[in-house]
Amino acid sequence: MRRRGWKWEASWLAVAVLILAGHAAAEQLRLPPDLTYSKAEGSPGKVVFSHQLHTAVADKCTACHIQLFRMLRPTRQVTHADMEAGKSCGACHNGQMAFGPTDAAGCPRCHVSEGKPS
Amino acid sequence: MNATRRPEFTFWRLVFLVLTATGTVAALLRFTRGLGASTNLSDQFPWGLWVGFDVLCGVGLAAGGFTITAIVYVFNLKRFAPIIRPTVLTAFLGYVFVAVALLFDLGQPQRIWHALVMWNPHSVMFEVAWCVMLYTSVLALEFSPIVFERLNLERARRIVRAVSVPLVIVGVILSTLHQSSLGSLFLIVPEKLHPLWYSPLLPVLFFVSAIAAGLAMVIVESYLCQRAFNHHLEMDLLETVGRAMAVALGVYGILRLQDLARRGVLPTLRHPSYEGGMFLLEVGLGVLLPIVLLAIPKVRMKEAGLVTSAFLAVLGFVMHRLNVSITGMERAAGVRYFPSWMEVAVSLALVAVGFAIFGWAVQYLPIFHEGVHRPRAVEAPAWLLAKTAPTLAGGALGSASQSGRPGRAE
Amino acid sequence: MKGAILFDSTKCIGCEACVAACKEKNNLPPTVDPKLTAYTWTVVEQRDKAFVRRMCMHCESPTCASVCPVGAFQKQLDGPVTYDASRCMGCRYCVMACPFGVPKYQWDRTVPIVQKCIMCPDRIARGEAPACASVCPTGATTFGDRNQLIGEARARLAAAPKSYVPRIYGLEEVGGTSVLILSGVPFASLGLRTDLLLQPLPMLTWQVLSKIPDFVVVGGAFLYGIWWITNRRSKVEALLAQEAAKPS
Numbered sequence: 040m041r042r043r044g045w046k047w048e049a050s051w052l053a054v055a056v057l058i059l060a061g062h063a064a065a066e067q068l069r070l071p072p073d074l075t076y077s078k079a080e081g082s083p084g085k086v087v088f089s090h091q092l093h094t095a096v097a098d099k100c101t102a103c104h105i106q107l108f109r110m111l112r113p114t115r116q117v118t119h120a121d122m123e124a125g126k127s128c129g130a131c132h133n134g135q136m137a138f139g140p141t142d143a144a145g146c147p148r149c150h151v152s153e154g155k156p157s
Numbered sequence: 158m159n160a161t162r163r164p165e166f167t168f169w170r171l172v173f174l175v176l177t178a179t180g181t182v183a184a185l186l187r188f189t190r191g192l193g194a195s196t197n198l199s200d201q202f203p204w205g206l207w208v209g210f211d212v213l214c215g216v217g218l219a220a221g222g223f224t225i226t227a228i229v230y231v232f233n234l235k236r237f238a239p240i241i242r243p244t245v246l247t248a249f250l251g252y253v254f255v256a257v258a259l260l261f262d263l264g265q266p267q268r269i270w271h272a273l274v275m276w277n278p279h280s281v282m283f284e285v286a287w288c289v290m291l292y293t294s295v296l297a298l299e300f301s302p303i304v305f306e307r308l309n310l311e312r313a314r315r316i317v318r319a320v321s322v323p324l325v326i327v328g329v330i331l332s333t334l335h336q337s338s339l340g341s342l343f344l345i346v347p348e349k350l351h352p353l354w355y356s357p358l359l360p361v362l363f364f365v366s367a368i369a370a371g372l373a374m375v376i377v378e379s380y381l382c383q384r385a386f387n388h389h390l391e392m393d394l395l396e397t398v399g400r401a402m403a404v405a406l407g408v409y410g411i412l413r414l415q416d417l418a419r420r421g422v423l424p425t426l427r428h429p430s431y432e433g434g435m436f437l438l439e440v441g442l443g444v445l446l447p448i449v450l451l452a453i454p455k456v457r458m459k460e461a462g463l464v465t466s467a468f469l470a471v472l473g474f475v476m477h478r479l480n481v482s483i484t485g486m487e488r489a490a491g492v493r494y495f496p497s498w499m500e501v502a503v504s505l506a507l508v509a510v511g512f513a514i515f516g517w518a519v520q521y522l523p524i525f526h527e528g529v530h531r532p533r534a535v536e537a538p539a540w541l542l543a544k545t546a547p548t549l550a551g552g553a554l555g556s557a558s559q560s561g562r563p564g565r566a567e
Numbered sequence: 568m569k570g571a572i573l574f575d576s577t578k579c580i581g582c583e584a585c586v587a588a589c590k591e592k593n594n595l596p597p598t599v600d601p602k603l604t605a606y607t608w609t610v611v612e613q614r615d616k617a618f619v620r621r622m623c624m625h626c627e628s629p630t631c632a633s634v635c636p637v638g639a640f641q642k643q644l645d646g647p648v649t650y651d652a653s654r655c656m657g658c659r660y661c662v663m664a665c666p667f668g669v670p671k672y673q674w675d676r677t678v679p680i681v682q683k684c685i686m687c688p689d690r691i692a693r694g695e696a697p698a699c700a701s702v703c704p705t706g707a708t709t710f711g712d713r714n715q716l717i718g719e720a721r722a723r724l725a726a727a728p729k730s731y732v733p734r735i736y737g738l739e740e741v742g743g744t745s746v747l748i749l750s751g752v753p754f755a756s757l758g759l760r761t762d763l764l765l766q767p768l769p770m771l772t773w774q775v776l777s778k779i780p781d782f783v784v785v786g787g788a789f790l791y792g793i794w795w796i797t798n799r800r801s802k803v804e805a806l807l808a809q810e811a812a813k814p815s
Contacts, residue, residue, distance in 0.1 A: 068580075069704045094582075100702075104587035106597035111588055111698060193674030200604065200671045203659040231790050233797035264657020264672065264679040271656050275637035281772050282660050283636035284779070326790045330783055337775075344771045345634060345664045348763055360775055486663075 070094065076117055084150035086117075096137075103130075173509050180506020183499035187261055195499045199492065206496035209482035211258030211504055213339055214475050215251050216289070217363070220371030221378075222248025222296060223325075223332035230325040237394060240375055242303060242524045247378060249296040250511045252289065261503055281341045288335035295328045307522050337364040343481055346489075352422045353436045354485040362412060369405035370474040372398050373447075376467035380460070385516065388525045392460065399463045402470060403451035410444045435476070435484045443473010570646030570691050571625070571713035571745040572700060573720055576757065577730055578707035579618040583611050585699035585708055592687055592698035605671040605682035609699060612758065617750065619757040620708065622699075623648060623669045623684035624737060625745035628767030631661040631670055639681070646713070646745050647686035655680050666741055666763050686745075713745055720749055742767030 074088040097103065104110045107130050114127070119140050122129030131137045138148060187195040198205050221244045228234050229241055260266040272286040298317060305314035317324075340363030343350055356362065375398050383389035417423050426433050447466040456462030487493050496504075518524060586599055589609050600607040602621075609622040629648045632640035639654040640661065650670075657679055661670040673679035687697035695701065696710035703709070709716070720735045736754050737744035740763045748759065755761050 069706070071702075098582075100582045100584040100587050101599050104584070105591045110584070110591050110702060112591075189677065191675060191677045191679065192672075199674065200662060200668075203662040203672065227790070231794045231797070233794070233801045235801070262658075264659065265655065266657075268656035271637045271654060275654050277633075277636055277638035279633045279769060279773060279776065280636045280638075280660070281776060282634060282658060284776060286636055322794055326787060326794070329790055330786050333786065334779060334782070341772055341775050342660070344775065345630060345768050346666075347768075347771065348666055348760065357771075 074113060076115060078150075079116060079118070082150065083146045084152040086149045087151060173513065176502075176506050176509040179498075179502040180509075183502035183506070184261070186499055187503065192264060195497065197494060197497045197500070201490045201492045202486070202494045204482055204486075205494055206483075206500045206504060207258055207262035209479050210475070211262070211507065212255050213478040213482055215255040215258065216339060217336065217367045217370050217474060217478065218374050218471065219248040219251025219255075220332065220336060220367040221374045222251075222299075222371070223292075223329050224368055224371045225375065226299065226325045227329045230322050231329070237398075239390060239525075240379075240394070240398075243378055243382060243519075244375055245296060245299050246303075246515060246518055246524055247374065249293070249300050250514055252293040252296060254507050254511050255289070256293065258504065258507055281338050281345070285335050285338045285342070288331045288338065292328060292331040292335065295324055295331060298324055299328065303522050303524065332367075333364060336367040337361065339363050340481075346486075349486055349489040350481070351432050351485040351488060352420065352425070353417070353432055354481045356416045356420065358412060358416045359481075362409065362416075365405060365409040365412060366474055366477060369402055369409055369470055372402040372405060373467040373470035373474070376402070376463055377471060380464045380467075382519075382525075386519060386525070392458070395460070395463055396457055399451055399457055399466065402467065403448055406444055406448050406470060410440070410448065413440070413444075432484060432488070435480055439473055439476040439480055442469055443476055444470075447473070568645060568712045569714070569745070570686065570697075570710065571716050571747060572622075572686070572697065573709050573711070573716040574620050574746065574748045575707050575709075575720075575723065576617050576619055576748065576750040576752075578705045579611065579620065580705055580707075581611050581613055581618040582704060584702040584704060585609055585620065586611060588698035588702040589684070592690075593685075603669065603671055603683075605673045605679075608682065608684040614757050615752070617752045617757060618707075619748075619750070619759070621758075622746065623686070624667050624740075625684075625686055626741055626767070627743040627745065628741070628769055630664050630666060630741065630768045633769030633772065634660045634664045636660070643688060645688075645691055647688045647691065648745075649685045649688050650681060650683060652680040657681075664768070666760065666768060713747075716747055720747055723749060739765045741765070 070090040073090070076086040076088065078085045093103075100110075107127055108114060117127045121127050122132060122140055125133065129140075133139050134142065142148065183195065192198060196205060196207075225237060225240050225244045229237050260269065263269060272283060273290075277283050299321075302314045302317050305311070305317070337360035340359035340361075343355065343359055344357070347355055376395055379390045379395060426437070447469045450456045450462060450466045450469070453462075456466070483494055583599065586607070586609055589595070590597055590599075590607070593608060595608065596606050598606070599610070601610065601612075603610055609620060612619050612621060625642075625646060625648045627642070629640060629642050632638070632642055632648060635654075636658060637654045637656060639651045640648055641651070642648050657672075659672055659681070661681060662672055670681045670683045672681055687695075690697055690701075700708045700710035709719075711719070717735065717738065724731050724733055724735070730751055732750050732753060734754070736748040736750065736759055737746055742765070748754070748757075750757055753761075
């Protein structure tokens with residue numbers, strides 16, 4: 040086995056620093072907390088929406104707010120029918136811009152069954 | 158054989174018809190589609206022709222009312238009495254014209270009465286609104302004896318005549334206040350109005366130029382009434398009015414020059430600019446030229462010379478008001494403004510109607526002391542040309558110096 | 568508390584959360600116009616590498632409140648300059664006069680009103696921050712008492728002098744505004760006018776209007792005096808003429 044030199048520890052340290060820095064930067068950016076859309080009838084499970092994930096794709100809040108989603112008093116219910124009509128999540132999650140509701144990856148990509156982590 | 162008499166379709170009657178028809182269409186568009194669709198106004202340029210010409214010029218050109226009544230009743234120069242009636246009629250029609258034009262310009266004209274009950278004494282516009290409303294009432298009262306005379310209501314006529322002097326004094330004060338306040342409106346935009354026109358002296362300049370314009374209109378009117386009704390004023394009366402006009406223009410010119418010099422604006426004229434050109438046109442044609450003409454006795458003694466000087470003074474006056482409200486505001490606004498055809502149509506139609514009412518009044522009321530006059534059909538149109546010519550010329554000169562067709566900034 | 572907003576351009580990332588929140592709070596159409604309009608009450612403009620927010624400056628001595636003939640604008644004690652649409656008759660003097668070009672008109676409506684940011688007066692009355700300040704993820708837009716925010720701004724200027732232009736925009740402009748701006752680049756490059764008077768603009772017209780009562784009294788007396796003199800003179804002339812006409 041090749042002996043790991045100082046570069047091994049150094050790179051782990053660099054990664055740790057980067058993670059911490061990234062965390063700090065994210066903390067300076069006060070994004071809204073994750074939003075939970077509760078499980079409705081016929082739904083395989085709740086959906087947790089992450090702003091952190093989505094702000095990486097959209098450069099401005101006005102990409103979604105407020106023509107798709109309210110901001111100050113959020114909507115708590117989205118249906119697949121809405122999505123297929125191009126409203127709310129469906130404006131992007133239509134299979135072209137991003138994965139759609141009928142995607143092969145299936146329901147767990149969004150829905151969390153009770154008990155399982157996302 | 159009795160043939161029915163067809164109405165005479167002189168060229169000018171046709172012009173009147175065209176103007177009022179176009180104006181009516183424009184009015185319909187204004188009230189059914191809103192201001193955005195019927196004007197070239199915008200957030201960057203909220204005030205246009207209807208404010209700059211209809212209101213600012215309309216009020217100023219009607220200034221003859223307070224000037225002549227003051228001369229006759231306060232200064233007791235009775236020989237100018239023959240001028241009072243037509244001048245007061247013009248003034249009254251002028252202020253009514255302004256009120257109607259306002260109904261077009263206001264976004265919600267049905268709320269025009271709000272200023273009566275919602276007060277903001279810190280607002281120049283509030284003061285203008287009140288003074289104009291009160292003064293229009295004064296003018297109506299000053300005009301009423303003529304109507305009472307016609308209706309043979311001797312008692313009413315005598316009552317009003319008895320309070321002539323206080324009425325005129327109140328009229329002079331109200332006029333001084335609102336003529337100057339139209340200038341004060343622009344005191345609040347030192348960072349927007351071009352230095353060639355912005356001045357702390359704006360109220361004074363507007364007042365003095367109103368006096369000059371009022372006197373000029375007396376001469377212009379006299380000329381038009383002669384053409385239309387074969388009624389004219391004695392030359393030496395007109396000549397005195399002409400001289401007073403020259404003095405008023407002279408005082409105005411000196412005030413303006415002094416103010417520009419003190420604020421260090423004159424050197425900017427050395428570099429050619431759109432504003433500089435408009436300024437020179439306004440002052441050259443409308444102030445300097447009439448003064449020079451009137452200074453020459455040969456010119457002044459002839460009616461043609463007098464009337465030409467008066468027309469030039471009116472042109473200069475209109476140019477000044479349009480330069481303050483439009484030209485001077487364009488650079489800061491970042492957009493050029495030119496009225497839409499609907500704005501022009503409404504303004505011209507209102508002027509045409511004003512003329513028509515004047516002619517109608519002269520037929521049925523003792524405006525000229527010799528009794529009622531019937532206009533000679535072929536001469537009646539002379540006023541239309543005369544009144545609109547300075548405006549059209551001013552507008553044409555203005556548009557000719559603007560490059561390209563300006564539009565609203567999005 | 569005199570409510571005010573501090574906008575720190577160095578912290579702004581141009582995300583437009585403030586724009587979206589304002590739209591929702593005031594029930595405005597979701598389309599974001601590139602510049603202020605009657606339907607977009609705040610915008611974020613990108614100027615080179617910096618961002619600037621444009622909105623009503625809520626002046627301490629508002630020009631709009633001074634010029635409106637029917638008093639539709641009011642500077643509230645707790646900070647906002649509010650607008651009462653029920654008074655407005657649409658003269659557009661406010662649109663013409665505002666040194667920051669804030670009030671905008673509904674040119675497309677047949678019954679139009681003026682529109683501008685009103686600093687969420689109902690939220691402020693409840694002790695909350697305006698919608699824009701409540702959603703800003705970087706703290707570029709913050710809300711608080713005007714004096715405290717001035718202190719905060721001064722602290723930031725002192726702590727990082729190289730990062731800022733050493734001036735608080737809105738501290739003194741046109742007599743001071745309730746929207747204060749800090750910037751890392753010259754304010755003029757953000758599109759903010761730096762040639763504004765430091766005195767409230769309403770003073771320019773009040774100087775004239777306040778003299779009116781005096782003028783009315785003096786003018787009335789003066790004109791009456793002239794009439795009295797000239798009238799007397801013409802009466803004397805008439806009498807003399809009568810005397811002269813009498814057969815001796």
